[in-house]
Amino acid sequence: DKVLIYEVSHDDPLDMHYKNIEKIKQKFVCSLLVVTTHHIILCQERKLQLYSFHGVLEREWNLDALIRYIKVVGGAPQREGLLVGLKNGHVMKIFVDNSFPVTLIKQATAVRCLDLSCRRKKLAVVDE
Structure with a gap:
């Protein structure tokens, strides 16, 4: 088992061909996966x-409820932010260079999915 990381070829900005840049030869058990500039983030409950990208575990977050949704919301390389929707109704913001998640919203129903506007002024949450 392995994880392959691809990158858009920089030769032509209009050409959407991807080339393999890394191969992580490890077996990962996960339900969700997102990628940032230099990392992959795996979700296990x-x-x-x-x-x-070399398969080294650098950080781990243990949250209070099952993770239902993850979205990378940008940021400087190696300092990107994530939005995480939980089954208990919380929406958390996590920075990949910080061990401490921040609670943005607490609602009574489980999060199904979420999104953040381009200017980061509006957050939409679909609940169950």
Whole structure:
């Protein structure tokens, strides 16, 4: 088992061909996966794990409820932010270079999915 990381070829900005840049030869058990500039983030129930593209576990977050949704919301390389929707109705913001998640919203119903506007002024949450 392995994880392959691809990148858009920089030769032509209009050409959407991808080339393989990294191969992590490890078996990962996860329900969700997102990628940032230098890391992959894997979700296993209540746990998020931050791995380098070389397969090294760099950080881990254990949350209070099952993780239902993850979205990368940008940021400087190696300092990107994530929005995480939980089954208990909380929406958390996590920065990949910080061990402490921040609670943005607490609602009574489970989060199904969420999104943030381009200017980061509006947050939409679909609940159950």
